[in-house]
Amino acid sequence: MIEVLAILILLSVIAAIVAVETEELLPAVIALGAVGFLLAIIFVFLAAPDVAIVQIGVEVISLVILIRATLGRDTKPATPRRRIFGTIVGVAVVGAIGLFGVRIFTEFPGFGSPVMDRFVDAPSVTYLLDGLSSVGAPNIVTAVLLDFRAYDTLGEATVLFTAVLGALVILRRKARVHGDKEEDGKK
Amino acid sequence: MKADRHTEGMGIIVKTVARWLKGFILLYGIYLVLYGHITPGGGFAGGVVISCAFILLTLAGGENHGLRFFPKTASSTLDSMGLLLFLAIAWLGTWWLGGAFFKNVISTPEQAYFTLFSGGTIPLSNIGLGLKVASSLFLVFTVLAAFRLAMDAADKDEDEP
Numbered sequence: 002m003i004e005v006l007a008i009l010i011l012l013s014v015i016a017a018i019v020a021v022e023t024e025e026l027l028p029a030v031i032a033l034g035a036v037g038f039l040l041a042i043i044f045v046f047l048a049a050p051d052v053a054i055v056q057i058g059v060e061v062i063s064l065v066i067l068i069r070a071t072l073g074r075d076t077k078p079a080t081p082r083r084r085i086f087g088t089i090v091g092v093a094v095v096g097a098i099g100l101f102g103v104r105i106f107t108e109f110p111g112f113g114s115p116v117m118d119r120f121v122d123a124p125s126v127t128y129l130l131d132g133l134s135s136v137g138a139p140n141i142v143t144a145v146l147l148d149f150r151a152y153d154t155l156g157e158a159t160v161l162f163t164a165v166l167g168a169l170v171i172l173r174r175k176a177r178v179h180g181d182k183e184e185d186g187k188k
Numbered sequence: 189m190k191a192d193r194h195t196e197g198m199g200i201i202v203k204t205v206a207r208w209l210k211g212f213i214l215l216y217g218i219y220l221v222l223y224g225h226i227t228p229g230g231g232f233a234g235g236v237v238i239s240c241a242f243i244l245l246t247l248a249g250g251e252n253h254g255l256r257f258f259p260k261t262a263s264s265t266l267d268s269m270g271l272l273l274f275l276a277i278a279w280l281g282t283w284w285l286g287g288a289f290f291k292n293v294i295s296t297p298e299q300a301y302f303t304l305f306s307g308g309t310i311p312l313s314n315i316g317l318g319l320k321v322a323s324s325l326f327l328v329f330t331v332l333a334a335f336r337l338a339m340d341a342a343d344k345d346e347d348e349p
Contacts, residue, residue: 050228054220058236062325065243066332112227137296138225138307146230147313151290154313155278157232158320162271165324169264172331 005046013039027068034064038098045105051142197250206248213241221318225307231314235321242326251333260330263323270320277309277316 013036020032037060044053128141128149138144146154197203220234246254281291294308304311 051230051233054229054233055236058233058240061240062236062243062329065247066329069247070332133301136292136307136310137301138310139302140225140227140230142228143225143230143310143314144307147225147310147317148290148292148308151278151313154317155274155290158271158274158317161321161324162267165267165327168328168331172334 002046006043009039009043009046013043030064030067033067034060037064042101050109051140197248197253202248206244210241210245213244214238217241217318217322221314222304222311224314225310226302226304231317232321234314235318236325238318238322239325239329242322243329246329246333251330255330258323258326260327263327263330266319266323267327270316270318270323273316274313274320277313280309 016032016035016039020029020036023029023032037056041053041056041060044050044056128145132141132144133139136144136148138148217234217237217240220229220237221231222234224230224234242254242258245257278290281287281293282289284291284293287293292308292310296306296308300306
């Protein structure tokens, strides 16, 4: 268990160093995505599947947005040798992720049964014992997020709302610069 | 060439696969939102997966294809509606029989445990959060894509004096 975590942490540190040290933008973004996906695998091994699902989703979206924002800015065309190497590495990485996925899906309990009742000596055992009777939701993570600590979730939602508002206001102005220029030219 | 890829999308293989996959991705996202109080998941994770489905459509079929399924006005309205729904549930706690902010006012009988209709206000909060996260992430994506399009157009203008 601890060896697996050590290997995963080592890999993510290597990916982080690659992300900082590489000179082109696109490989740096991809290395950053590798750090995020390794973090998601670590979360699964630490028995936090809720956090892992959120981590994977946010990682995919941020990766897509960042790649879309940087693609075509300064990328080199691939030579045939580079392309073969890239294919081999891609197949190996996808295979490794598939193996991890098989391992994780065999460890999960069946459909509909709560995943958290296997850890008896966890500090959250009070929530596990009393959570269902006081809230009525078997998933204690959601019960904590939306009932015991709903203030935090409200703050989180407000942060997201403000971020979207800021992105809309700032980027809309920039996106309209082109149109404004045309109008100025007409004047 | 690149501007074409942004407005018209990718090849026919990608478009067909995206057309087949979008329903399954949407279904998984809705499942995560609705069953968030029973199995791993919840409003945030489900919302991210739902917005992934629309982002896939936008990437495969171009800007206008994605916006036809989820227009910008609808996503900004749903974004605000989700947050307002979440706030309304919180406010319901204070209003109902003099409770506290975010009090879970709907009690669950013991025979309803582990069913869809349990957990009091938690599924409702999940739905609100799911709407909010899905629409706001898609909104950020479309705004950034529009920003990219404008940048490309500006670059092209600079190239052609």
